Every structure is written in C-alpha cells, then in structure tokens.
Amino acid sequence: MTGNQPEHQQTAHEPKHKKDLTRRKVVVAGAGAAVAVGAAGTLAASGAFAGEKSTAASASGTSTAAGTCYKLTSETTEGPYYIDADKLRRDITEDKEGIPLTLALKVIDSETCKPLRNAAVDIWHCDALGLYSGYESFSQGGGTAPTDAPSGTPTDTPSGTPTGEPPSGAPSGGTGGGGGHEEPTSDTRYLRGTWRTDKHGLVTFKTIFPGWYQGRCVHIHTKVHVGGEWTDAGYEGGTTCHTGQLFFAEEAVLASAEVEPYSTSTTTRTTLTEDTIYDQSGTTGGLLKLKYHKKDIAKGVQASLTLGVDPDATNEGTS
Template identity: 35%
Template sequence: MTNATRRGVLGLLSSGAALLAPAARAASETQVSATAADDACLLTPQSESGPYYLDPKLLRADIAEGRPGVPLALRLRVIEAGSCMAIAGARVDVWHCDARGIYSGYPGQSDSHKLDESGKTYLRGTQMADAAGWAGFRTIYPGWYPGRATHIHFRVFLDDATVLTGQTFFPEALNEFIYSNVPDYTGRPKQRLVINANDRVATEADADHKAYCAIKEERDHYLATLTLAVSRKPGAAVEMPTGKLPPVPWIKDRLAALVPGLKRNPF
C-alpha cells in the first residue's frame, strides 16, 4: 500500500468510524475498558495454535513484508498472572493471515485453496519483551478466512518453554467496516459467516473476552494492545486442541451480533 493510498484509506476509515457511531467507536471503547480495567492480571486463556504455526526464526518488529492492508501496530505486554509483575525478556511470537485470508509458509491457501505459500514468511515474527514487558510489531489489519473470526495468533515462551498459546480478537463493527470498504479486503467470492459471536474458538476458549484487544485509531495506523498474563506453574500451559470444537452456530440476526448493546439474540 503506497503512502498516498494509506492516507486515503485511513481518511476513509476515520470518516467511516464517525458515521458508524456508536458501532465501531462503541466497540473500540468497550474493548478498551474491558482490557484496561478489571481482571488484567488474571491468567490469559489458552487457545489453539491452529494448523499454520511455524518458527521462521525472524527476530523483527516489522512483519508485513509489503503485504497490502490497513497499517496496524500490535503491542503485547507479558506479565505474571496474580502479581502483575512485568516479565522482561519473554519471547513473543505472532502470526496471522493477510487481507485476503492467506497465511505464509503453507500450501492450500486462498479462497480456492490452490495457492502454495510454502517458504514465505510474511506476517510472522518474534520479539523479546522489554523491561516493562512490552513486545511490539508493525503489521497490517488481519483479514478473514472461512470458518474463523478475525484474529491474530500469539505464543509466549519463558526459558525456551511455551507458557501461553492464544489468539486475540477484534471489534466486529470495525471488522465489518474494513472488510466492506477497503479495497485490499473487498471482493471475496464467499460471505463472511463466522464472527466473534459464533466462532467456537472465541466462545469456548475466551467466553469472558480476556484476549480481546483494545483498538485505538492513530494518525496513520490502528493500534491494538493486549496484556498477556502468564503462569510459570507446571501444567499451566495447556493448549486448546486444534479442530476439536462443535459446529459453528448459524447467526440469524447479523446486526445484533455485530453491534454491542442492541440486546437482541443473534441466534
């Protein structure tokens, strides 16, 4: 995405966010209050790593590798569950799909399942947490692929041992706006049927929304932040098995599922 295009997209998103009020902004504010206030030091829920994890051994903050999309800064803070003490030096891996729902490093990608991205490393990287526990990445807003809500994967290591495998989710009103209006994300042959409300990974692993990120609009990008509370206790890092969940429920009232506060049953 060129600088001119990036400015245009963020201008479009800014005006769209105003038009969507209280949709996108209410969703964002809800996530901010939920993340910053209560239960920040409770253990972050484990989730599945999914089928697309790999370690390309790339210690880097900029993971986009030129993939088109809305610029996103992702900041994750690693703390000790219970004590809330920052964990300096923790290794944080992240990986996610691009604007079209494609993962690097694997065959069978794209809506046709015929694109082979083996050997590629975009939208993957590792950072070591600083003295305050923060690890930051420069990337793009993730797209979607059939069967899953919008998400970014993360894995935290302490002393070379995995202590947390999880996923962070995004406000649905903002997802819907980006996927409907930004050219890098539009024109998909299939409808997006799975969102936060009926994604089994989100609802089964994180019913209390402890791993939903807070989103803030900056001048030329979005900023997503999340605190990851981990435990060093043996047996605490039990990852959710991949692909062991019940079928996705059908959403009958999409608007109720997308916009917080409507108090209507989406199912």
C-alpha cells in the same frame, strides 16, 4: 530466512526446574538482530497501556490483596500453521497490502502482576485475503476454490468401507484454529515474527489488519516463551507458557471490509459471536483494545492487550 527445521532437544544449560523443555532457535539475517526493544517501540507500547493503573500498582508490589491479581488469558489451540520462531523482528509486514496495524502486548505474571522481562513473543496471522505465509496451498484465502475441487453431480453412490489412511492437509479455506500441525509448503514468511519483551513486559509489532477465511473470525495467533536464552543467533531453550489468539471487535472488522484489498474478498465471513475458538469473555479471551479513526480506518489501527500468563505452566496449544 532458513529452510532448516528447529531443533527440539534438551541441553545442559536449560533450567532444571522446567519440564518438557524444548530447544528453540531463531536464525537471523545479519548481526545484532537480537537487541533490546528500541525507544520508539517502548514509547508506543507504554502509551497503549497508560490507563491500566491497577495493574501497574500491583506490579510495583503495592497491591496484591488475595488470590490472583489478574485473570489468566485464555489458552487456545495453536492451529495448523505455526512455524517455530522463524523470524526475529518487530516489523512483519514485508510487502503485504492492508490497513496498518500496530500491536502492543504487555506480558505479566497473572499471580503477581509483575511484568515478564525478556520473554519471547511470537505472532502470526493471515493476510488481507486470508492466506498464511508458508501455507498458501492449504489456506486458500479470498474464496478461491481448490484446483482439484470436484464439479458436477455424482453419477453413482459410493459403497463399501474406506481403506487406507485419510488424506492429510487442511480443507479449503483452512481452519487456522484447530487441527494438527501441518508442515510448511513454501518458503514465504510474511506476517510472522518473534520479539522480546522489555523490562516492563512490553513488546510492539508492526503489521497489517488481518483478513478472514472460511470458518474463522478475524484473529491473530500468539505464543509466549520463557526460561530461554537470547543469543546472537536468536532465542534458544525455554518453555511455551501461553498459546492464544487475539480477536477484533465486529465494528472494526466491518469497517475494514470496506477498504481494499479486504473488500475484494469473496469468502463468507464468520462473526466474532459465531467463532468456535473465541470464548466470548472479552479481554480475558483475547479481545483486543482498538483505537482508530472511526470514519477512516484505512489510516491505521492501534491494538493493545495485557496477557496474564502462568510462567511456570507449559501450554503448547497442540492438544
């Protein structure tokens, strides 16, 4: 963990054909953290995508009839709670309680269907009660009211024109999907991580099933970075070619809501069809493929998705 903010400047070794390059650096505790995905992670991810025969055929060069071979995964806003590549790791759980979740993502070029090797993939999401690490004072999950919330009935009517700058910070409950970036207010970094894709474009994370908070359905944020360099210190340079969000089917969310600590949440839940960020386009929009025991989701969930991206594009998700 580090309190230093990431640097954002161009360096001489960065590719000349890339535009809007940003310098990214991951500070990693201990030596040898930036290593290839282990055999166990590769097997888990490979199994999650065993049924995608058409994509595999295209990636090997045996099928690209006309146009794109895979739809571009929807781009979304990064939300206010992104912390730039703060932790290089696959297990992002730390000590957070919740339903175990294994998330397997395959990143491919949507034009050629070839896997993107050595891409850096970020994921981050709230805990079982809606709190984001680094932003507990903003996100205020679990239905907790802000400490300075007004009470009672106003005794007079405001008049005149407001002066000065509007207050900063996210409203109670947060948005997690819109609004400008906020600077972290704490040093916590649970449920955040960055890892590299293997030669098959696969990356696997171990985490927990996210909870929910005011105004948003259950989701996970993600970014894909390409053109950078993996070093002993982490990942540097390159561009962000994809910023998206990953979503969960209502059936699974309803099942999770029966399990502690999710069941203790007092926050009104926004459904998948009510969400303002999810575009209702299924897997193209980030809807995850889920596997779990229908009668006992507490045992764990396996989630997977193929992300079709344009490696030559820049999609920071900040506009």
